[in-house]
Amino acid sequence: MTPSARLAEYAFNPTPSGARLHRLETADGIVLRAASWPARDPDACRGTICLFQGRAEQIEKYFEVIDDLLARGFAVATLDWRGQGGSARLLADPRKGHVRRFTDYERDLAVFREGVVEPLCPRPWFVLAHSMGGNVLLGHAARGGGDWITRMVLTAPFLEFGRTPMSRANVARLAATLTMLGMAGRYIPGPARDLAVVRAFEGNPLTHDPVRFARMTTFCEAEPDLTIDAPTIGWIQAALGAITAFEDRRFAEKLTVPTLFIGSGADTLVSTAAIERMASRLKNAGYVFVPGARHEIMMESDRYRRQFLAAFDAFVPGSQSASEAEPGTPPDA
Incomplete structure (x- = not known):
């Protein structure tokens, strides 16, 4: 697929003013x-937030x-990771979510830092x-690439699969077998594929907010x-490799960037327990748990979203709430 040369704008999802697009x-x-x-x-800029999306997302969603x-x-x-959003796809079928290994995403980080951030x-x-x-x-930070980052806020980071x-x-054995049989580029099978693509609001694992959900799906x-669409078997194999790397007992010694982890209490897509364990292993980490929130806390109902924003404001130096930044602006309803 040819990469997109535009940001798609709709009345229900307006583009913030001042956008600059980069290839x-x-x-x-x-x-x-x-x-x-x-x-x-x-003249009063507090720095730059480098915003990184999850699987199957795009700049416009944020x-x-x-x-x-x-x-x-x-x-x-911000950027679209390789294989999704407005960036180039990696397989002939542009609907497949695929990557060879998660460390390939660090190539995206390198050119993003060099071409946009710096x-x-x-x-x-x-x-x-x-x-x-x-x-x-x-x-990336644990492999020595985090020297440019002052602090990180990670919402529902994918450190382990949720309910599967x-x-x-067993997932690892199956993925390894299918990959050896040359099936890395195929969609994950049956029931798992259905879980990976959310189409209906009722019972969805992403958000309690019907307006924000409708905005995404529309x-x-x-x-x-x-x-x-759903990930490929190769993507799952790559994800398993990344998850396993976190289990190295020396991992905590390598990560020095101050990091705030935010776990969602009703998250079924990633393991909140794994997030809490990781936060407890690190010397420079904090952990905020938001009871009842689903996976996409930045797209959640305001009652949950406000908790995320309060944690962000408390952790990121120089941050201030939107009402402080713009006097007279009412808080979220």
Whole structure:
């Protein structure tokens, strides 16, 4: 699929003003779509939030979040990971969510930092990453790549699978067998594939908020080229490799970036217990648990979303609430 050369805008999901679109090419030849926003008041800029999405997402999904960050006095920079959003796909079927290994995403980080963050974004540089993005950034920082990051906030980071019909050991054996048989590029099978694609609001694992859910699904229906379907067997194999790397007993010694983990109490897609365990292993980590919240806390109902924003404001130096940044702005309903 040809990478997108635009940000898709709709009345129900307006683009925050000041957007700059960037075309990047990684060291292994993958073309990526990235975007950045200058601070609303450059003279009072508090730094840059580098925003990293989860699996199967796209820049447009985070327009509301970007508005929140701009209102707090930050510049914002973000990108679509390889294989999703407006970036180049890795297989002939553009609907398949695929990657060879999670460390390939660090090639995306490298060109993003070189092409967008360093030349355009004021320091200090902070990270806000969700789900798969949290996995990638955590691994990146532990492998010595986090020297540019001042602090990280990771929401529902993907450190272990949530509720699945099979144990991780059985998933690993099956994925390894199918990969050896040359099936890495095929969709994950039957029931697991159905769990990976959320289509109906009732019983969904993402959010309690019907308006934000409808905004996501309406956008995906309107922009199918910016969406993907379930992951491939190869993606699962790559994810298993990344998860296993976190179990190295020396991992905690390697991660020095101050990090705030946010776990959602009603999350069934990733393991909240694994997030809590990771936070307890690290010397420079904090942990906030939001009871009742589902997986996508940045897209959740306001009662949960406010808790995320309060934790963010308390952890990121220089942050301030939107009502402080813009006097007279009413709090979320």
